[in-house]
Amino acid sequence: MGLHDLDRLIGDWTLEATHPAFPDLVVPGRSSFEWLDGERFMVQRSTADHPDFPNSISVIGAMSDDDERLSLHYYDSRGVHRVYSLEMSEDVMRIARDHPGFSQRFEGRLTDGGDTLAGIWQLSRDDETWDDDLEITYRRATTASHPPPADG
Numbered sequence: 001m002g003l004h005d006l007d008r009l010i011g012d013w014t015l016e017a018t019h020p021a022f023p024d025l026v027v028p029g030r031s032s033f034e035w036l037d038g039e040r041f042m043v044q045r046s047t048a049d050h051p052d053f054p055n056s057i058s059v060i061g062a063m064s065d066d067d068e069r070l071s072l073h074y075y076d077s078r079g080v081h082r083v084y085s086l087e088m089s090e091d092v093m094r095i096a097r098d099h100p101g102f103s104q105r106f107e108g109r110l111t112d113g114g115d116t117l118a119g120i121w122q123l124s125r126d127d128e129t130w131d132d133d134l135e136i137t138y139r140r141a142t143t144a145s146h147p148p149p150a151d152g
Contacts (some may be wrong), residue, residue, distance in 0.1 A: 002062075002068050003039075003040070003041075003042065003060070003061060003062060003068075003070060004039075005088055006033070006042055006060065006070075006088060008110070008114045009033040009042070009044075009117075010033050010034060010035065010042075011032070011033065011140060011141070011142050012030065012031075012032045012140075012141040012142045013030065013031045013032065013033075013117075013138040013139060013140055013141055014028065014029070014030055014031075014138070014139050014141050015028070015029045015030065015031050015046065015048075015136055015137065015138045015139070016028055016029075016136070016137050017029065017048065017053065017134055017135065017136045017137075018134070018135045018136075019053075019133065019134050019135075020131075020132065020133065022052070025050070027048050027049060027050040027053050028048075028049045029046060029047050029048040029049055029053070030046070030047050030141075031044060031045065031046040031047075031138060032044070032045050036059075040061060040062075041059050041060065041061040042059075042060040042061070043057065043058070043059055043060075044056075044057065044058040044059075044060065045057050046058075054076035054077045054078045054080070055076065055077045056074060056075060056076040056077070057074075057075050057076075058072050058073060058074045058075070059072070059073045060072045060073075060086060069085065069087075070085070070086040070087065071083055071084065071085060071086065072084040072085075072086045072095060082097055082099075082104075083097065084096060084097045084104070085097070091109055091110040091111070091114075092107065092108070092109050092110075093106070093107070093108045093109075093110070093117065093119070094106065094107050098127075100127060101125055101126075101127075102123070102124075102125060103123070103124040103127060104121060104122065104123055104124075104133070105121070105122050105124075105130070106119055106120070106121045106122070107119050107120070108120075108136075108138075114140070115139065115140040116137065116138065116139050116140070117137070117138040118136070118137040118138070119135075119136065120132055120133070120134070120135045120136070121133040121134040121135075121136070
């Protein structure tokens with residue numbers, strides 16, 4: 001899988017997130033995917049409309065010049081930085097991070113012709129048991145090649 005297999009993510013998205021710590025709360029937000037000049041890295045920016053959910057930026061690219069495996073470097077407004085592996089096959093995106101006491105994984109599926117990406121993050125604190133964590137649904141707002149029509 002190469003980085004350009006993620007081309008279909010390019011554009012603006014709305015999002016809705018739920019978290020077990022806030023069982024009755026649905027947090028809206030926005031996210032965008034765009035190429036950094038040269039198209040060697042993809043940049044994702046996300047904002048959440050709730051003070052307890054961080055805003056973030058992620059940079060996605062090949063792990064090295066001779067390796068097509070992808071990594072995702074995540075940074076957020078809390079000062080958190082994490083490095084994940086990322087793969088996408090067919091319409092399924094998988095993101096994972098193995099870290100003793102705090103491993104994470106995400107599996108999301110593209111549906112609706114690529115206009116919805118829905119999935120759930122899971123968390124393991126003991127490297128054996130996985131608990132559902134953040135559930136998130138992205139819905140396409142625009143695409144880079146098909147922006148909304150201008151008002152006029």
